Amino acid sequence: MGTTRFGGEEAATMMAELRGTFSTGKTRSYEWRVAQLRSIVKMLDEREGEIVEALRSDLNKPEFESVVYEVAMLKSSCKGAIKELKQWMKPENVKTPILALPSSAEIVAEPLGVVLVISAWNYPILLSLDPVVGAIAAGNAVVLKPSEISRATSSLLAKYVEQYMDSSAVRIVEGAIPETSALLEQKWDKIFYTGNSKVARIVMTAAAKHLTPVALELGGKSPVIVDSDVNLKIAVRRIIAGKWGCNNGQACISPDYVITTKDFASNLIDTLKQELERFYGAEPLKSNDLSRIVNSNHFDRLMKLLNEDKVGGKVVYGGQFDKSQLKMAPTLLLDVPQDSLIMSEEIFGPLLPLVTVEQLHESFDIITRRPKPLAAYLFTNRKSLKDKFVRTVSAGGLLINDTAIHLAVQTLPFGGVEESGMGSYHGKFSFDAFSHKKAVLYRSFIGDAAVRYPPYTRTKMGLLQALMGGSILGILRALIAALFGSSGKPKTA
Amino acid sequence: MVEERDSSCLLSELRETFKSGRTRSFEWRKTQLEAMLNMLTHQEHSCFQALDHDLGKTHVESYKDEAETRLLFYPAKAEVIPEPYGLVLIITSWNYPLQLALEPLIGAIAAGNVVVIKPSEIAPATSSFLSKTIPLYLDSTAIKVIEGGSDTTQQLLQHQWDKIFYTGSPRVGKIIMTEAAKHLTPVTLELGGKCPMIFDFPSISSDLKIDMLKRTVRRFYGENLETLKGMTRIVNKFHFDRLRGLLKDPLVANSIVHGGSYDEERLYLKKIVESIEFINSKPKPLALYAFTNDESLKTRIVSETSSGSVTFNDVLIHCLCDGLPFGGVGPSGIGRYHGKYSFETFSHEKAVLRRGFFPDLNARYPPWNTFKLEFCRVGYRFDYIALILLLLGLKSFPKES
Numbered sequence: 001m002g003t004t005r006f007g008g009e010e011a012a013t014m015m016a017e018l019r020g021t022f023s024t025g026k027t028r029s030y031e032w033r034v035a036q037l038r039s040i041v042k043m044l045d046e047r048e049g050e051i052v053e054a055l056r057s058d059l060n061k062p063e064f065e066s067v068v069y070e071v072a073m074l075k076s077s078c079k080g081a082i083k084e085l086k087q088w089m090k091p092e093n094v095k096t097p098i099l100a101l102p103s104s105a106e107i108v109a110e111p112l113g114v115v116l117v118i119s120a121w122n123y124p125i126l127l128s129l130d131p132v133v134g135a136i137a138a139g140n141a142v143v144l145k146p147s148e149i150s151r152a153t154s155s156l157l158a159k160y161v162e163q164y165m166d167s168s169a170v171r172i173v174e175g176a177i178p179e180t181s182a183l184l185e186q187k188w189d190k191i192f193y194t195g196n197s198k199v200a201r202i203v204m205t206a207a208a209k210h211l212t213p214v215a216l217e218l219g220g221k222s223p224v225i226v227d228s229d230v231n232l233k234i235a236v237r238r239i240i241a242g243k244w245g246c247n248n249g250q251a252c253i254s255p256d257y258v259i260t261t262k263d264f265a266s267n268l269i270d271t272l273k274q275e276l277e278r279f280y281g282a283e284p285l286k287s288n289d290l291s292r293i294v295n296s297n298h299f300d301r302l303m304k305l306l307n308e309d310k311v312g313g314k315v316v317y318g319g320q321f322d323k324s325q326l327k328m329a330p331t332l333l334l335d336v337p338q339d340s341l342i343m344s345e346e347i348f349g350p351l352l353p354l355v356t357v358e359q360l361h362e363s364f365d366i367i368t369r370r371p372k373p374l375a376a377y378l379f380t381n382r383k384s385l386k387d388k389f390v391r392t393v394s395a396g397g398l399l400i401n402d403t404a405i406h407l408a409v410q411t412l413p414f415g416g417v418e419e420s421g422m423g424s425y426h427g428k429f430s431f432d433a434f435s436h437k438k439a440v441l442y443r444s445f446i447g448d449a450a451v452r453y454p455p456y457t458r459t460k461m462g463l464l465q466a467l468m469g470g471s472i473l474g475i476l477r478a479l480i481a482a483l484f485g486s487s488g489k490p491k492t493a
Numbered sequence: 494m495v496e497e498r499d500s501s502c503l504l505s506e507l508r509e510t511f512k513s514g515r516t517r518s519f520e521w522r523k524t525q526l527e528a529m530l531n532m533l534t535h536q537e538h539s540c541f542q543a544l545d546h547d548l549g550k551t552h553v554e555s556y557k558d559e560a561e562t563r564l565l566f567y568p569a570k571a572e573v574i575p576e577p578y579g580l581v582l583i584i585t586s587w588n589y590p591l592q593l594a595l596e597p598l599i600g601a602i603a604a605g606n607v608v609v610i611k612p613s614e615i616a617p618a619t620s621s622f623l624s625k626t627i628p629l630y631l632d633s634t635a636i637k638v639i640e641g642g643s644d645t646t647q648q649l650l651q652h653q654w655d656k657i658f659y660t661g662s663p664r665v666g667k668i669i670m671t672e673a674a675k676h677l678t679p680v681t682l683e684l685g686g687k688c689p690m691i692f693d694f695p696s697i698s699s700d701l702k703i704d705m706l707k708r709t710v711r712r713f714y715g716e717n718l719e720t721l722k723g724m725t726r727i728v729n730k731f732h733f734d735r736l737r738g739l740l741k742d743p744l745v746a747n748s749i750v751h752g753g754s755y756d757e758e759r760l761y762l763k764k765i766v767e768s769i770e771f772i773n774s775k776p777k778p779l780a781l782y783a784f785t786n787d788e789s790l791k792t793r794i795v796s797e798t799s800s801g802s803v804t805f806n807d808v809l810i811h812c813l814c815d816g817l818p819f820g821g822v823g824p825s826g827i828g829r830y831h832g833k834y835s836f837e838t839f840s841h842e843k844a845v846l847r848r849g850f851f852p853d854l855n856a857r858y859p860p861w862n863t864f865k866l867e868f869c870r871v872g873y874r875f876d877y878i879a880l881i882l883l884l885l886g887l888k889s890f891p892k893e894s
Contacts, residue, residue: 207674417843
């Protein structure tokens with residue numbers, strides 16, 4: 001890619017161009033939006049091979065994950081939007097109260113204007129373009145800033161997005177901190193950020209200067225509670241699929257740590273070992289089905305978690321690594337100290353600590369003591385435990401008897417709470433995230449009630465109170481009072 | 494002014510209350526809202542009854558949203574469950590000091606939160622009323638009023654809140670959002686802006702319009718300042734001076750055609766189209782009003798301008814329509830409330846997906862191969878025929894690369 005500097009001036013110029021495009025009204029038309037969404041699908045169809053290559057280069061991501069979790073999910077999101085867009089764009093009729101009659105009201109969805117999407121490195125195709133799908137569906141002009149850490153994918157997006165889509169309204173800006181800062185100085189109508197909570201604070205602070213609304217998709221420590229009363233083999237497979245099967249644990253909704261009873265722990269660990277070997281072989285560093293660690297910074301970070309005093313000795317499986325290739329094997333740890341780094345920070349890697357308790361209900365305290373995560377998981381057949389889990393645990397989303405897949409259900413909002421984020425998207429929620437829902441009230445000139453206007457009198461007030469109270473008796477009483485006065489005697493002329 | 498120590502204590506108490514789970518029960522919420530109703534009835538402000546009535550009916554149980562789930566995940570049950578954020582801060586404005594404090598409070602309680610209200614110090618009588626009266630009617634271990642000025646607000650903002658609801662000016666809105674960003678606290682900001690009003694009276698001279706306005710104003714409010722009835726005073730000297738300053742501006746002074754003791758700005762444009770352009774050149778307002786019977790103009794206004802809301806042929810009344818969200822866009826605000834939107838603005842919508850253990854599809858699990866890849870690809874497309882053919886070995890798939 002070229003070395004043209006992208007600073008404040010370039011950002012301002014680009015913003016002016018995009019605002020110009022938006023003000024022509026082009027992006028509002030249904031046809032334009034559908035055409036853009038179709039061109040994303042076309043790009044994914046025609047460039048799939050290159051996308052898989054770029055993801056291999058950036059993350060050593062297995063082809064299966066690239067095709068199923070990035071490309072197919074994205075295509076499905078586009079197609080869903082294309083199918084539902086007409087419905088989403090329709091105004092929603094709303095009832096009006098007796099006081100406002102005669103009138104009609106509706107809620108009209110309109111685009112916010114020019115929006116910024118800042119994406120992450122772990123699912124660089126999905127997390128870049130899925131929010132863009134929402135932005136376009138809602139009729140906005142959009143700038144996408146892919147993560148510089150996933151360099152090959154960033155280049156691919158820069159090369160193809162403006163080629164396939166309408167570059168007068170959709171732009172890619174590559175770069176790192178300086179470029180992102182230049183972008184954040186501009187006044188956006190919405191900023192959609194996927195990443196970590198530290199940078200999220202910087203994004204929201206920059207947004208506050210312009211009163212720009214934000215959506216922040218962050219992460220957290222997603223716990224998994226495993227009850228003894230389960231089909232263990234299937235539970236374990238699903239945990240593995242959600243953890244190491246998702247970018248080798250580098251996913252915002254990856255199971256971060258497991259809680260189970262002391263009695264059940266050895267069963268669970270044995271089954272985990274068994275299935276891990278079945279999936280990745282006896283030498284997992286040689287498996288083609290595991291992503292590598294994205295870069296040496298993150299590799300060192302994970303090694304630090306592993307080598308902390310009183311933690312390293314708790315490894316019960318795995319622990320192999322190869323720094324030169326940035327590879328790390330699935331690793332299980334048992335009962336590390338609660339105040340260790342690995343139990344305080346989001347792991348975002350192939351290490352899985354298991355915490356044991358006497359009774360399973362103790363797990364709730366362990367979870368609620370920590371910041372609210374993006375996801376929380378429970379494996380059980382017991383209804384009482386399911387109910388307690390849903391009632392007690394607050395997270396972006398909860399999943400019972402599986403991991404990770406809830407983000408594929410487009411009818412569920414996907415987003416966090418507190419440290420794990422704000423706002424949500426997927427399906428119609430994406431459309432809503434990038435729309436302003438404008439209230440529109442149509443009044444007629446007929447039926448103008450003098451009761452509203454000054455000079456204000458007690459009688460008028462009484463009648464208004466009754467009308468707003470909505471009780472027929474109250475209205476009648478007030479009307480009588482108006483005609484006859486509160487004494488009950490008819491008023492004299 | 495509240496001592497730093499005191500506010501920390503107060504907030505700890507509130508967090509303890511929230512943790513106990515008491516505010517989450519339907520009974521507690523109903524009791525509080527009923528108590529608020531009593532409070533308002535005894536204090537003769539029963540115009541809030543309608544709003545309270547609506548919100549009290551809000552369903553606090555989970556509302557189910559049966560989702561269409563894909564073959565790979567079938568059977569599964571999906572739902573969205575609203576839950577309270579926790580500790581909520583409501584900072585109110587002075588112009589409708591009672592309503593702007595209590596209406597968000599209703600939403601916060603209905604959603605099951607614990608609350609601190611910081612009423613505006615510029616309306617001291619109302620602030621004092623709230624501070625004295627609320628503890629008499631509502632659960633004071635869950636709902637507290639903290640009085641004070643901007644120092645108090647600054648101090649409160651240093652703490653971690655789970656949600657902040659602010660009504661007031663854009664300038665202060667930015668300060669609040671900046672402080673909220675430090676804790677990633679979600680905010681609802683109900684701000685303001687210049688609400689434009691479009692009059693479309695075809696081929697009526699501008700003089701006639703003014704005469705009508707003058708006559709109506711005289712009828713409502715009386716002839717001169719001394720006998721002015723039914724009009725609110727300007728709230729304090731700061732704002733009075735500010736408004737007087739606006740009037741003194743020579744450009745504005747020349748366009749005053751009536752009175753001079755209140756601020757009016759009228760602009761006459763030859764074509765109505767210019768008014769749309771003019772409005773769009775200014776920051777997006779909280780409300781836009783248009784008086785017209787022209788249907789195509791109405792359509793143009795709705796689709797070509799942006800504002801928190803649009804009302805045709807009336808003003809302000811959209812605030813009373815609980816089915817309509819009330820909130821701004823751009824500099825006029827973030828978020829919305831009224832009616833069920835009040836409940837939603839103080840709730841986190843938690844996604845919940847439940848699965849059974851069967852069926853469990855092998856295709857998800859490594860080691861991956863081309864068959865499994867094709868299976869998932871096809872499954873995503875809901876291409877059930879292809880799926881069956883694949884399973885029966887009758888469908889070919891791309892060779893292993």
